[in-house]
Amino acid sequence: MGLFTRKDGTKSAIIDRIKYDGPADASPWLVYKYPGEQFVLGSQLIVNQGQEALFFKGGEALDLFGPGTHTLTTGNLPLLNKLVNLPFGGDTPFSAEVYFVNKTSRLDMKWGTPNAFPVEDPKYGILLSIRAHGTYGIRINDSRMFVVGLIGAVTSGATVTEEFASEYFNGLMVSKIKNIIASYMTRGRMSFLDVTGYLDDISKDCENAIKGEFDRFGAELVNFYVEAIKPPKEEYEKLRNYKEELSMGADFYTQRRSLDIMQTLAGNESAGSLANAGAGLGMGLGLANQAGGLFQNASGLMHIQPNGSAANSGQNGAGMVCPSCGTLNPPGQNFCGNCGKPLQTENRCPQCGTVNPPGQKFCGNCGTKLS
Numbered sequence: 001m002g003l004f005t006r007k008d009g010t011k012s013a014i015i016d017r018i019k020y021d022g023p024a025d026a027s028p029w030l031v032y033k034y035p036g037e038q039f040v041l042g043s044q045l046i047v048n049q050g051q052e053a054l055f056f057k058g059g060e061a062l063d064l065f066g067p068g069t070h071t072l073t074t075g076n077l078p079l080l081n082k083l084v085n086l087p088f089g090g091d092t093p094f095s096a097e098v099y100f101v102n103k104t105s106r107l108d109m110k111w112g113t114p115n116a117f118p119v120e121d122p123k124y125g126i127l128l129s130i131r132a133h134g135t136y137g138i139r140i141n142d143s144r145m146f147v148v149g150l151i152g153a154v155t156s157g158a159t160v161t162e163e164f165a166s167e168y169f170n171g172l173m174v175s176k177i178k179n180i181i182a183s184y185m186t187r188g189r190m191s192f193l194d195v196t197g198y199l200d201d202i203s204k205d206c207e208n209a210i211k212g213e214f215d216r217f218g219a220e221l222v223n224f225y226v227e228a229i230k231p232p233k234e235e236y237e238k239l240r241n242y243k244e245e246l247s248m249g250a251d252f253y254t255q256r257r258s259l260d261i262m263q264t265l266a267g268n269e270s271a272g273s274l275a276n277a278g279a280g281l282g283m284g285l286g287l288a289n290q291a292g293g294l295f296q297n298a299s300g301l302m303h304i305q306p307n308g309s310a311a312n313s314g315q316n317g318a319g320m321v322c323p324s325c326g327t328l329n330p331p332g333q334n335f336c337g338n339c340g341k342p343l344q345t346e347n348r349c350p351q352c353g354t355v356n357p358p359g360q361k362f363c364g365n366c367g368t369k370l371s
Contacts (some may be wrong), residue, residue: 017038018053019046020100023159028106030140031147031160034098041086041094041205045070050104052143055080056097056151077331099147105222107137109166113174116232119182123191126239130192132181134203137222138165138214145218172213173206180205181229193239194229199226323359 003047021030039110046069047053053065055077056169062079074081084095098229113135119130140146150160156216164321184202207224215219320329320343322336336343346358347370349363356364363370 012214016043016355017041017046018098019048020051021048028108028162029159030102030106030162030165031150032100034100037095037097038093039072039096041072041074043072045072047100050102052101053146054099054101054105054143055100056147057083057095059151061148062096064143099143101140101143101146103140103143104136104369105139106162106165107135107222109136109138109162109169110134111166111170111173111177113178114170118177119185119192121191121239122186122189123194124239124242126242128192128235128239129358130175130181130229130231132226132229134225134227135225139222140218141220142218145216149217169213176209176213177206177226180209181226191239191243192236193243195229199229202226202229229275274342 015038018034018036018039020032020034037312045053045065047067048064049067051067054061055063057080060083062083063077065076070076073084077086080086080094080096082102083097084094111132113131116129116131118127120127139253150165181202184190184198185192189197190198203224203226206226207221210224211221231239321327322329322339322341322343324341325336325339327336327338329343334343335341347360348354349356349366349368349370351368352363352366354363354365356370360371362368
């Protein structure tokens with residue numbers, strides 16, 4: 001490295017060897033702007049494997065060099081030479097910017113929604129604040145396009161790290177990712193409690209939607225993964241509890257109804273054989289449908305007396321059927337043990353005085369319409 005004197009009398013360093021070996025801490029990087037800008041023909045440019053070196057002048061991306069050792073001449077700097085008319089001798093300096101570009105694939109870049117966004121859970125109808133995050137990988141295909149796209153973010157001697165690039169590209173990706181997630185959940189009427197099993201499909205939809213954003217930067221989106229889609233912890237717990245309450249509510253009704261039927265059958269001496277048959281079939285609290293079937297069968301063996309009581313065929317004192325809910329009650333009760341309404345409901349004909357069964361609309365004796 002030598003010195004040359006500027007027109008204003010100041011001296012500046014002339015760089016005769018241009019090379020970049022990566023950050024001192026070995027952190028991942030994408031673009032590095034070489035700190036010096038004064039070069040002479042004959043200087044050596046050393047480009048490592050997996051790199052490209054780009055000369056930049058006046059806002060234009062010019063000559064590009066691949067891996068190897070290059071001696072700068074007017075012959076291998078044609079675009080720069082055309083722009084600034086490079087000197088013929090090795091003593092006269094010329095100025096340009098040099099950017100080193102990392103061409104290897106970067107596969108573990110992070111993305112995430114910086115803020116939660118509201119989405120209604122399609123299955124349970126609860127409005128939730130959703131966050132999502134994951135990883136993606138890119139490979140720089142066109143160094144000129146990539147440097148031009150990020151030129152405003154790269155200062156002299158600075159490195160564009162993966163972390164910086166992730167933050168830069170996040171703004172381009174997140175708005176589309178939000179729309180895709182909300183649309184996917186709505187179409188499938190899928191709860192956020194069940195979304196884990198569909199992350200691969202959602203990842204593929206997101207990848208297809210955002211790869212164009214990287215194409216215009218001269219980069220290829222190698223992979224894209226959605227690792228999690230979920231509300232904050234407190235809202236996730238709220239949704240899970242709501243699901244459990246709904247589930248418990250249905251189970252509780254089923255078990256309560258089954259228990260009522262079993263108790264009714266057990267309290268009915270004439271229906272003891274039915275209760276034993278139900279127990280023999282393994283009828284438990286959860287088998288409400290089987291219990292309901294037995295109850296219907298039991299009802300088919302009964303006939304309703306004019307006074308509203310239900311008796312088994314050929315037997316008396318079997319109990320009373322509630323005219324409101326149809327529950328069979330033990331003999332002697334005045335009110336239904338299930339709904340609490342009176343069991344004795346008189347349906348007397350205003351014409352002939354005949355007492356008709358509850359619920360009958362016309363008198364069975366004279367045909368008069370019952371009020």
